[in-house]
Amino acid sequence: MALIWQYRFDLLVGLWWTLKLSMMSASLALVLSMFFGIARYSRNPAIRISASVYIEFFRGTSALAQLFWLFYVLPYMGVDLTPTQCAVLGLGLCFGAYGAEVVRACIEAVPKGQLDAAAALNFSWFQTMRIVVLPEALIMMMPLFTNLLIELIKATSLVSLITIPDLTFQAKAVITKSYSSGSVLLTTLAIYLVISLITSTVMKRIETSLSRGRIAEGVK
Amino acid sequence: MTEMITFENVCKSFGKTVILNDFNFRVMRGEKVAIIGPSGSGKSTLLRIIMALQDIDHGKVSIDGKPLWEVNHGRHLVKPTRRHLRDMRSLVGMVFQNFNLFPNLTALGNVAAAPRHVLGLSKKESEARAAALLAQVGLSEKLSNYPSTLSGGQQQRVAIARAMALEPKVMLFDEATSALDPELVGEVLGVMRDLASARDLTVLVVTHQMGVARAIADRVCFMEGGCVVEEGGPEALLSQPKNERTRAFLRAVHLA
Ligand SMILES: Nc1ncnc2c1ncn2[C@@H]1O[C@H](COP(=O)(O)OP(=O)(O)OP(=O)(O)O)[C@@H](O)[C@H]1O
Ligand SMILES: [Mg+2]
Numbered sequence: 460m461a462l463i464w465q466y467r468f469d470l471l472v473g474l475w476w477t478l479k480l481s482m483m484s485a486s487l488a489l490v491l492s493m494f495f496g497i498a499r500y501s502r503n504p505a506i507r508i509s510a511s512v513y514i515e516f517f518r519g520t521s522a523l524a525q526l527f528w529l530f531y532v533l534p535y536m537g538v539d540l541t542p543t544q545c546a547v548l549g550l551g552l553c554f555g556a557y558g559a560e561v562v563r564a565c566i567e568a569v570p571k572g573q574l575d576a577a578a579a580l581n582f583s584w585f586q587t588m589r590i591v592v593l594p595e596a597l598i599m600m601m602p603l604f605t606n607l608l609i610e611l612i613k614a615t616s617l618v619s620l621i622t623i624p625d626l627t628f629q630a631k632a633v634i635t636k637s638y639s640s641g642s643v644l645l646t647t648l649a650i651y652l653v654i655s656l657i658t659s660t661v662m663k664r665i666e667t668s669l670s671r672g673r674i675a676e677g678v679k
Numbered sequence: 680m681t682e683m684i685t686f687e688n689v690c691k692s693f694g695k696t697v698i699l700n701d702f703n704f705r706v707m708r709g710e711k712v713a714i715i716g717p718s719g720s721g722k723s724t725l726l727r728i729i730m731a732l733q734d735i736d737h738g739k740v741s742i743d744g745k746p747l748w749e750v751n752h753g754r755h756l757v758k759p760t761r762r763h764l765r766d767m768r769s770l771v772g773m774v775f776q777n778f779n780l781f782p783n784l785t786a787l788g789n790v791a792a793a794p795r796h797v798l799g800l801s802k803k804e805s806e807a808r809a810a811a812l813l814a815q816v817g818l819s820e821k822l823s824n825y826p827s828t829l830s831g832g833q834q835q836r837v838a839i840a841r842a843m844a845l846e847p848k849v850m851l852f853d854e855a856t857s858a859l860d861p862e863l864v865g866e867v868l869g870v871m872r873d874l875a876s877a878r879d880l881t882v883l884v885v886t887h888q889m890g891v892a893r894a895i896a897d898r899v900c901f902m903e904g905g906c907v908v909e910e911g912g913p914e915a916l917l918s919q920p921k922n923e924r925t926r927a928f929l930r931a932v933h934l935a
Binding site for chain 2: 570572579580581590
């Protein structure tokens, strides 16, 4: 433990980067999920198809390969991104694709009768989405988004491979400096675990407040 | 008297299943019509066509004298625009068997949503209209209840108020009392009867409960095999049907 205390600042820097990258890529992923998940239901076939292509591509290729591509290949094409930009873009695009599938599935799970009711009331496509479909789909999405968010936080460890000093990167550095791996790895694991636990608690809170006053159909 | 709903030689199939076969049907303004018939005979499809939730293959449907599934474009008839369908839908309101309330909105929110967002009334105006309608269906006490906290009968009354909020000229009820426990049918039927007493409102009810047909309708149509087989006043049709198929159907209903 004395060892951990000695290297606490290295690990705190790592924690800071992990949290920062998680936040940034999760925000990007959320926006992309919503946009492309809803776009799958657009009335415009071009929009629908672009959404499918995006989802299938980023879901079907590995996050690490995407990061390496952004980091090592893009510069040859004249696009120079900072490591942070690569990390946020790579993780955001990849988890945005997973998230879009969640959004799509939850939209699909809204009972068809409610779409009939919305159409009979003459709601437009946007109104149907905003007033009827999304509020309900959102409650169904929450537990699935929680999973994805935790997956994303853990996946940020990949950015250590593109020179970003996140928790995993720093842990490895400390191990190299101190010639001792056991307690450092254990501490690192514990930190990831605590982040996940806090994340799922906070998400559960949000979920509860979203469904307050009513029992969502098909969720509880 | 003017015609409110007209079907002329309408055909509708799903794949190979023929639902409406050269279907002809007329409802006058203010008329209350009940449609009965065996399961799968196309009663829901008929209502969904009128509500513009389902298109047709051939023929002509008119509502309030305006063609529903085609519009004049120069000398040609073309598919209706979204705009046209919206205009046509504003004439019609529909109540569903499973209520289809929006679970994320309160009773008041469900009824106020369309006046607010479709008619563009202010929040205050739309809620005042919703509250008045909910009072009409006996739910003044339940304005802030979410659907999941209401009984089936109460939910269906909210759904009726919601459909009335856009002041339709035609109201469609698709098995509106069929999903309810028997002791709750009365309260919903009462509300439907109140509505039906408005002279100008045209009402179409699809039901397999003959009591509902008797209470609401001044004409009952028996539908089978994609056509109206027999129609008449409720007493005449339900007590002394002439057609053999009608008789067989009514016998089966009474045995059930
Ligand atoms: N969207 C659809 N796609 C394919 N088949 C359909 C569709 N909607 C209805 N059908 C079929 O059309 C037939 C008529 O359906 P419809 O719901 O109009 O009957 P109904 O008279 O209302 O029956 P019920 O009394 O059971 O409600 C049924 O066989 C049904 O399976
Ligand atoms: Mg039906």
